[in-house]
Amino acid sequence: MGYSALMLVRDEFLQIQSGQELLTNRGRRETMETRFTRMLGIKYPIVQGGMQWVGLAELASAVSNAGGLGILTGLTQPTPEALVREIQRCRDMTDRPFAVNLTILPTIKPVPYEEYAQAIVEAGIKIVETAGRNPEPFLPLFKAADITVIHKCTSIRHSLKAERIGCDVVSVDGFECAGHPGEDDVTNMILLPLAARRLKIPFLASGGLGDGMGLAAALAMGADGINMGTRFMVTKEAPIHKKVKQAMVEASELDTALIYRSLRNTARVFKNNIAEQVLEIEDKPGATDFEDIRPLVQGIKGRELFEEGDLNRGIWSAGMVVGLIDDIPSCEDLIQRIVSEAQTIINERLQLMGSV
Numbered sequence: 001m002g003y004s005a006l007m008l009v010r011d012e013f014l015q016i017q018s019g020q021e022l023l024t025n026r027g028r029r030e031t032m033e034t035r036f037t038r039m040l041g042i043k044y045p046i047v048q049g050g051m052q053w054v055g056l057a058e059l060a061s062a063v064s065n066a067g068g069l070g071i072l073t074g075l076t077q078p079t080p081e082a083l084v085r086e087i088q089r090c091r092d093m094t095d096r097p098f099a100v101n102l103t104i105l106p107t108i109k110p111v112p113y114e115e116y117a118q119a120i121v122e123a124g125i126k127i128v129e130t131a132g133r134n135p136e137p138f139l140p141l142f143k144a145a146d147i148t149v150i151h152k153c154t155s156i157r158h159s160l161k162a163e164r165i166g167c168d169v170v171s172v173d174g175f176e177c178a179g180h181p182g183e184d185d186v187t188n189m190i191l192l193p194l195a196a197r198r199l200k201i202p203f204l205a206s207g208g209l210g211d212g213m214g215l216a217a218a219l220a221m222g223a224d225g226i227n228m229g230t231r232f233m234v235t236k237e238a239p240i241h242k243k244v245k246q247a248m249v250e251a252s253e254l255d256t257a258l259i260y261r262s263l264r265n266t267a268r269v270f271k272n273n274i275a276e277q278v279l280e281i282e283d284k285p286g287a288t289d290f291e292d293i294r295p296l297v298q299g300i301k302g303r304e305l306f307e308e309g310d311l312n313r314g315i316w317s318a319g320m321v322v323g324l325i326d327d328i329p330s331c332e333d334l335i336q337r338i339v340s341e342a343q344t345i346i347n348e349r350l351q352l353m354g355s356v
């Protein structure tokens with residue numbers, strides 16, 4: 001690690017230590033400061049990543065009220081006007097900062113991305129999470145509105161590009177993550193130290209994070225915070241059926257599958273019957289025809305699965321971190337637990353090692 005990156009880790013470590021002193025008399029951690037929390041004005045370096053059908057106002061506001069950064073998923077709303085209404089609904093539930101995710105992926109049905117971006121700006125949102133494609137075409141609009149842009153990347157080369165084009169924060173999504181991990185298959189053990197060496201802007205560790213050990217490890221590897229998807233799905237406030245949450249509590253780290261590999265559009269999903277059928281189709285000799293898969297993976301079926309709790313209705317994104325999930329806490333309890341565990345590790349276990 002270069003000298004400056006090392007100093008940066010040390011500086012953040014000192015900040016975390018000073019954060020430890022700010023305890024309320026109930027023993028609650030008042031803050032854990034990093035460059036990221038200072039930039040956004042939030043208490044804890046914990047973000048709830050955008051999640052199709054899950055990132056509604058109930059979850060985003062609960063995460064923000066608990067001191068993290070909640071994110072509404074833009075395209076979960078059927079129109080830009082509906083997104084503006086959802087933003088207002090979220091504002092009614094929290095006065096803390098929250099963000100909107102804009103996922104720019106190739107879709108079967110064309111999406112009016114520019115109109116969604118315009119709606120985000122006009123609604124007065126100040127933090128946007130972009131993902132899926134180079135966000136450069138949207139940056140002039142966002143920057144003119146003084147919006148902080150967090151771009152999600154699955155590789156160092158894309159992270160460096162995001163920094164170069166003017167994104168404010170990079171969310172580094174390792175191979176462990178739910179959703180689209182890219183095609184490089186590099187885990188966060190490698191991606192995060194690389195990001196620490198090469199990036200100047202703050203970055204988040206994303207993928208495989210779900211507890212205080214993960215937060216402490218991510219901070220030790222130079223990250224300014226963590227982004228979690230799967231872990232936040234399994235909370236009281238996540239607006240999905242209890243059976244889906246329970247299936248994830250019971251799942252092990254082996255219960256995810258990588259589908260669409262043959263189409264070079266890999267997605268990590270929960271390993272249910274439908275995911276296994278998709279894999280069988282992809283395993284057949286010759287090129288995969290998406291038309292053979294399409295009826296199984298329609299977005300609407302995933303949404304119905306979340307609403308009705310029929311676990312084999314469609315597919316849903318889930319990360320390897322399901323193996324670390326054992327309960328369904330509130331967002332407040334989850335964030336407090338993660339911060340508290342991380343601070344204990346930093347101040348006790350690591351401190352002891354450093355003082356020898």
Ligand SMILES: Cc1cc2nc3c(=O)[nH]c(=O)nc-3n(C[C@H](O)[C@H](O)[C@H](O)COP(=O)(O)O)c2cc1C
Nearest residue numbers: 049050051052131177178207208228229230317319
């Ligand atoms: C159900 C679900 C839906 C997701 N949908 C999106 C999405 O629409 N856009 C996006 O950028 N990321 C999406 N993600 C990825 C998350 O924002 C986050 O990057 C990822 O979950 C991190 O990995 P983890 O699940 O191991 O925490 C989704 C994740 C899950 C679990």
